[in-house]
Amino acid sequence: MRAVLLGCPGAGKGTQSKILSARLGVTHIASGDLFRSEIDKKSPLGLKVQDYVKKGMLVPDSVVIELISSKLDACKEGWILDGFPRTHDQAEALDKWLEQNGQKIDAVVFIKMGEDEVVKRLTSRWTCGGCGAVYNLLTKPPQAEGKCDACAAALIQRSDDSEATVRRRLMVFNDLTAPLISYYKHAHDYFEVEGSQPMDAVTATLEGILAAKKA
Numbered sequence: 091m092r093a094v095l096l097g098c099p100g101a102g103k104g105t106q107s108k109i110l111s112a113r114l115g116v117t118h119i120a121s122g123d124l125f126r127s128e129i130d131k132k133s134p135l136g137l138k139v140q141d142y143v144k145k146g147m148l149v150p151d152s153v154v155i156e157l158i159s160s161k162l163d164a165c166k167e168g169w170i171l172d173g174f175p176r177t178h179d180q181a182e183a184l185d186k187w188l189e190q191n192g193q194k195i196d197a198v199v200f201i202k203m204g205e206d207e208v209v210k211r212l213t214s215r216w217t218c219g220g221c222g223a224v225y226n227l228l229t230k231p232p233q234a235e236g237k238c239d240a241c242a243a244a245l246i247q248r249s250d251d252s253e254a255t256v257r258r259r260l261m262v263f264n265d266l267t268a269p270l271i272s273y274y275k276h277a278h279d280y281f282e283v284e285g286s287q288p289m290d291a292v293t294a295t296l297e298g299i300l301a302a303k304k305a
Contacts, residue, residue, distance in 0.1 A: 091116055091168040091304035092193065094175070095296075096270070097201035098263050099256070100212040101285045102292065106201065107172040109293055114300060116168035119161055121154070128157060135160065155183045163191065168304070178269040185277065196303040198274040199296060201285040205260055212256045216245040279303065 091114060097103035104120060111118035128136030129143075135157050142149045158174055175181040188194055203211075214227040220243025225232050233239050249255060274280050283295050 091300060092188075092196050093169075093300055093303070094171045094195055094198045094274075095201070096198065096267070096274075097285060098203060098208055098267070099259050100208045101201040101203050102289065103172055103201055105289070106293060106296055107170045110296055110300060111170050113297060114168075114170075114304060116170055117161075117165040118172060119158070119165070119169050119174075120172045121158060121174035124157060124161055125149075151177070151180050151183055154180065155187060158184070159187050159191075162188075162193075170300075175270060177266055178273050181270055181273050181277075195278050197281060197300060198278045199281045199283060199299060200271060200274075201292065201296075202282050203285040205257070207286045208260060209253055209256050212251050213247075213253050215251045216247050219243050219246045 093116075095103045095107050095110075107118045107120065125136075125139055129140045130136070135153070138153055139149055139157065142153070154174070158171075162169060175184055185195070211226070211228065214229075216225045216227065216232075217223070218225075218238035218241065220238060220241045223238055223240050224230075225238075225245060232245060234242075236245050237243070238245060250259075271280075281299050283292060283299070285292055287295075
């Protein structure tokens, strides 16, 4: 089973991908983790990516595809892609690579959420300034207000999690994703799941969709 899981920042696609890959017996491939791993290993691809990052440049699609495809090729049992593709051009390039290698995407699932719900969820996230533990005032609040349960250090809010920054991130995401969603609706079996439900309900819905495609 090969699937692409899409979702805006805060939709929980990373968490859901990890849960689903374990339950369905496939590999979870997070593009961000893969980039960091290759850079840390100082592999030829990792050095190539690092060079672009150091220069403050976007990593070209050709390099991204090369990195992702090297991982996909090793996952014979199947995979769930998280964080990739991000654009229409990347989706087309991925499909071309899969076709050349006798593979195809079985399902594309978009975890959708309203903007206000995303803002509420992300601006509720606070991080321990000491040990780095992450809390969410809605779903995982600290026992003592403003203090870490583990080390009692003060909790801070990252600039990434301020309302203004979150809304800017969503604007960029929507601009990039609209053409991507349109492409996948026409090119593949496409599904949407409401991400504002309780996490277990989202997991159950996603698992039902992917398990059916796997069968």
